[in-house]
Amino acid sequence: MNAIELAGITKDFRSGAGAARIRALDGISLGIEAGEVTAxxxxxxxxxxxxxxxxxGLLAPTAGDCRVFGVPSGCVEARRAVGYLPETPDFYPHLTGFETVRFYARMGGLTRAGLPERVWAAIAKVGLVAEAHRRIGSYSQGMRQRIGLAQALVTDPWLLILDEPTSGIDPAGAAEIGALIRRLKAEGRTVLLSSHQLEQVEEVCDRxxxxxxGRQVAAGRIDELARRAGGIMLGIESLPENAWGELRAWLEARGGRLHDTRMNRTGLRRVFLETVQRGRSGEICPP
Ligand SMILES: Nc1ncnc2c1ncn2[C@@H]1O[C@H](COP(=O)(O)OP(=O)(O)OP(=O)(O)O)[C@@H](O)[C@H]1O
Ligand SMILES: [Mg+2]
Structure with a gap:
């Protein structure tokens, strides 16, 4: 089942009277699978x-149709099912972290009953309990990002939309957020995130x-996309030094070639760079 269905989504912006039109999205049609983590x-x-x-539902498309759990996006039911971390969270600096998450919890329709417990649970999930009574204005960028994640989680939504969830977060913190996203998946939730951290995406995301x-240039399971980049990775636990020559000869006799003997975590980076290059020259890679 798809949590999100997009059909022919196009979005044009005009940045002023008489200004040139910017086509930000150009005919995007795709489904985001429920219960998966998609980047x-x-x-x-x-x-x-x-x-x-x-x-x-924060922006209306110029053309096309968008549904969230079968309901047109922007409808109240669709909004209630979704938690959102914006690209640049804009919080009231004089509120504490706790007050901020409580504010969004109330906005998200949570009633007062059990509210503090739910707010604390969301803050604990992002590891910010010790700083929760400090004002947001005194937070570092990474701490603000974590509070942003806590407010996205506080209503226990089935769909999480996270715009660059680890931007400004240090590598250890990014690994914790990766683990949190995997736990959300294990609970049956759907996560759609945007990111530039390709190695991390490869570890955390399914698709x-x-x-x-503004055009879709590739889509698919990450292991398949990375495989498309070419080559087969063999996981060899141990091999005596003198056997590498034999392995190379064995492969070459069958038309193969041993081109790399290191751990390879760069498949998605390679397909990203190659696909974007292809997209630039006008060729679209089918999903
Ligand atoms: N409100 C707006 N008015 C005019 N143009 C806009 C507006 N919002 C976005 N755009 C344009 O739409 C295009 C897509 O922008 P968008 O912010 O969606 O990119 P992005 O992929 O999220 O980029 P980034 O990786 O930098 O976050 C850009 O050309 C941008 O300048
Ligand atoms: Mg962006």
């Missing part, structure tokens, strides 16, 4: 944040959709 990838300005805002200049 939206693409260079700066490729349309990721615009697409996420259309899914949330990826790549945009370039």
């Amino acid at each position: 939206l990838l693409g260079p700066n300005g490729s349309g990721k944040s615009t697409l996420l805002k259309i899914i949330l 990826a959709v790549m945009l370039d200049h």
Whole structure:
């Protein structure tokens, strides 16, 4: 089942009277599988944040249809099912972290009963309990990002839309957020995130959709996308030094070639760079 269905989504912006039209999204049609973690990838300005805002119903598309759990996005039922971390969370600096998450919890329709417990649970999930009574104005960028995640989680939504969830977060913190996203998946939730951290995406996400200049240039399971980049990785636990020559000869006798003997975690990075390049020259890679 798809949590999100997009059909022919196009979005044009005009930045002023008489200004040239910018086509931010150009005919995006795709389904985001429920219960999976999907990454939206693409260079700066490729349309990721615009697409996420259309899914949330915060922006209306110029053309096309968007449904969240079968309901047109923007409807109250669709909004209630979704938690959102914006690209640049804009919080009231004089509120504490706790007050901020409580504010969003009330906005999200939670009643007062059991509210503090739910707010604390969300803050604990992002590891910010010790700082929760400090004002947001005194937070570092990473701490603000974590509070942003806590407010997205506080209503226990079935769909999480996270626009660059680890931007400004240090590597250890990013690994914790990766683990949190995997736990959300284990609970049956759907996560759609945008990111430029390709190695992390490869570890955390099941699927990826790549945009370039507002067009979808690739989509699929990450292991399959990375495999498309070419080559087969063999996991060899141990091999005596003198056997490498034999292995190379064995492969070459069968038309193969041993081209790399290191651990390879760069498959998705390679397909990203190659696909975006292809997208630039006008060739679209089918999903
Ligand atoms: N409100 C707006 N008015 C005019 N143009 C806009 C507006 N919002 C986005 N755009 C344009 O739409 C295009 C896509 O922008 P978007 O923010 O969706 O990109 P992105 O993929 O999220 O980029 P990044 O990786 O930098 O976050 C860009 O050309 C941008 O300048
Ligand atoms: Mg963006």
